[in-house]
Amino acid sequence: MMKQEILPICIAGEWRVGGGERYATRYPATGEVVAELNAASLDDVEEAVQGAHRAFLTSGWPQRKPHERAAVLHRVADLIRARAEPLAQRQRLDNGKPISETRALVASAAGTFQFFAAACETLEETLTPARGDFLTMSVHEAMGVVAAITPWNSPIASEAQKLAPALAAGNAVVIKPAEITPLMALELAAICEEAGVPKGLISVLPGKGSVIGDAITKHPLVRRVSFTGGTTTGRHIAHIAADKMMPVSLELGGKSPTMVFEDADLDHAVNGVLYGIFSSSGESCIAGSRLFVARSLYEPFMDRLAEGAARLRVGDPADERTQMGPLISDRHRDSIESYVALGVSEGGQLRTGGIRPAVAGCENGYFYTPTIIEGLDNSARVCQEEIFGPVLVAMAFDDEDDLIAQANDSVYALAAGVWTRDYKRAWRFARAVQAGNVWINTYKQFSISTPFGGWRDSGLGREKGRLGILQYMEQKSVYWGMHEQPLPWAN
Numbered sequence: 001m002m003k004q005e006i007l008p009i010c011i012a013g014e015w016r017v018g019g020g021e022r023y024a025t026r027y028p029a030t031g032e033v034v035a036e037l038n039a040a041s042l043d044d045v046e047e048a049v050q051g052a053h054r055a056f057l058t059s060g061w062p063q064r065k066p067h068e069r070a071a072v073l074h075r076v077a078d079l080i081r082a083r084a085e086p087l088a089q090r091q092r093l094d095n096g097k098p099i100s101e102t103r104a105l106v107a108s109a110a111g112t113f114q115f116f117a118a119a120c121e122t123l124e125e126t127l128t129p130a131r132g133d134f135l136t137m138s139v140h141e142a143m144g145v146v147a148a149i150t151p152w153n154s155p156i157a158s159e160a161q162k163l164a165p166a167l168a169a170g171n172a173v174v175i176k177p178a179e180i181t182p183l184m185a186l187e188l189a190a191i192c193e194e195a196g197v198p199k200g201l202i203s204v205l206p207g208k209g210s211v212i213g214d215a216i217t218k219h220p221l222v223r224r225v226s227f228t229g230g231t232t233t234g235r236h237i238a239h240i241a242a243d244k245m246m247p248v249s250l251e252l253g254g255k256s257p258t259m260v261f262e263d264a265d266l267d268h269a270v271n272g273v274l275y276g277i278f279s280s281s282g283e284s285c286i287a288g289s290r291l292f293v294a295r296s297l298y299e300p301f302m303d304r305l306a307e308g309a310a311r312l313r314v315g316d317p318a319d320e321r322t323q324m325g326p327l328i329s330d331r332h333r334d335s336i337e338s339y340v341a342l343g344v345s346e347g348g349q350l351r352t353g354g355i356r357p358a359v360a361g362c363e364n365g366y367f368y369t370p371t372i373i374e375g376l377d378n379s380a381r382v383c384q385e386e387i388f389g390p391v392l393v394a395m396a397f398d399d400e401d402d403l404i405a406q407a408n409d410s411v412y413a414l415a416a417g418v419w420t421r422d423y424k425r426a427w428r429f430a431r432a433v434q435a436g437n438v439w440i441n442t443y444k445q446f447s448i449s450t451p452f453g454g455w456r457d458s459g460l461g462r463e464k465g466r467l468g469i470l471q472y473m474e475q476k477s478v479y480w481g482m483h484e485q486p487l488p489w490a491n
Contacts, residue, residue, distance in 0.1 A: 012051020028096030039207035055200030062170030073117035142170030249461030254414030
């Protein structure tokens with residue numbers, strides 16, 4: 001058994017045991033307890049938000065010059081890099097991702113703080129064209145207390161993508177991590193304090209989203225919510241925000257199409273499709289979970305794809321060679337298995353996968369093999385509903401017009417992939433597909449400098465990008481009179 005810890009949580013800069021119920025976090029590879037902590041209580045929410053508001057008003061953080069806030073964010077990035085390996089190992093225990101992936105996520109978090117430090121220091125206000133005897137300008141100011149509600153699939157990276165721009169903008173931040181993966185948010189808050197973020201400006205409140213997340217979202221002092229998670233919860237948050245007249249950004253679910261044309265580079269396409277759906281064990285909002293292959297290429301492509309999927313190394317996340325670790329929980333694996341059974345009941349056939357593999361040393365882990373289902377059309381439930389696991393549904397297509405209609409036939413519109421050597425076709429489909437993010441001859445590549453988000457049931461708003469800071473600021477227009485004479489109306 002692992003050594004168990006009783007973790008304090010961060011409430012307005014005070015590290016103490018939460019006021020809610022005790023619960024344990026478990027390592028998905030073995031089911032062993034990693035840490036124990038008390039969830040936040042509703043009183044803790046009130047204390048955290050009030051403390052954040054007080055820190056926003058009194059700490060001087062929003063009044064610091066941009067380069068001064070940027071210096072602190074650079075120190076956060078440096079501290080993350082200095083502790084990269086312990087953080088990566090901690091993340092591995094937090095949600096079971098392979099160590100190679102958690103190292104990349106930690107590096108991403110450091111890069112996010114570095115990027116928004118630079119963006120903060122160089123963000124320019126706008127002197128707008130005058131339309132009279134006055135000088136006009138557009139300025140941006142911090143909002144106050146903002147909330148970051150983060151998912152369990154990529155904790156430290158997701159939290160950095162919300163925390164860094166919110167701090168760069170001058171705000172106080174209340175983080176509500178996923179109940180089952182609170183460890184990295186707590187680590188990040190401690191690093192931020194060490195780097196010089198004023199005490200009280202950050203709180204981390206683990207607990208159930210339906211209780212703690214709801215209370216944070218509804219609090220009158222919370223001026224903005226940035227949420228990453230399921231569409232049902234996102235819609236609930238949007239309703240609350242509408243009642244409060246509060247802006248939100250919602251990064252929600254996906255059922256992303258990947259389209260492979262007859263002229264695609266097969267080596268690139270096979271590897272790209274495998275990576276797009278099976279990396280992170282498919283627990284990714286942008287997973288390429290619907291595959292459309294030109295009929296003339298379908299059988300040879302699927303042969304290679306199934307062989308590649310069967311070769312993927314599913315195993316111990318601590319092993320450097322592992323490509324797929326466990327799923328987040330036994331309950332989630334049950335859900336994925338039920339979707340595979342549904343697909344078969346709808347008339348689908350398993351090309352590969354669909355089993356719980358035996359993993360030496362991790363017999364109690366929540367593992368599942370890469371699974372490919374074929375023989376269905378795009379109207380099947382497994383083609384329309386987000387499974388959030390290593391399950392790919394493959395279909396052949398004959399006609400480009402029908403292909404784009406099928407690709408767009410979804411309530412989701414988060415991501416898409418196009419594989420072709422024809423650059424004109426690639427551009428045509430990149431523009432025709434309805435998605436917030438499109439990859440051409442690659443997949444699941446990211447840049448913190450490029451905005452990210454979805455359409456329709458995949459969400460509202462954008463994260464990342466140089467202007468991502470402005471999502472956490474209020475815009476103000478200033479008119480500066482230059483009249484030689486008093487305004488004539490009152491004469």
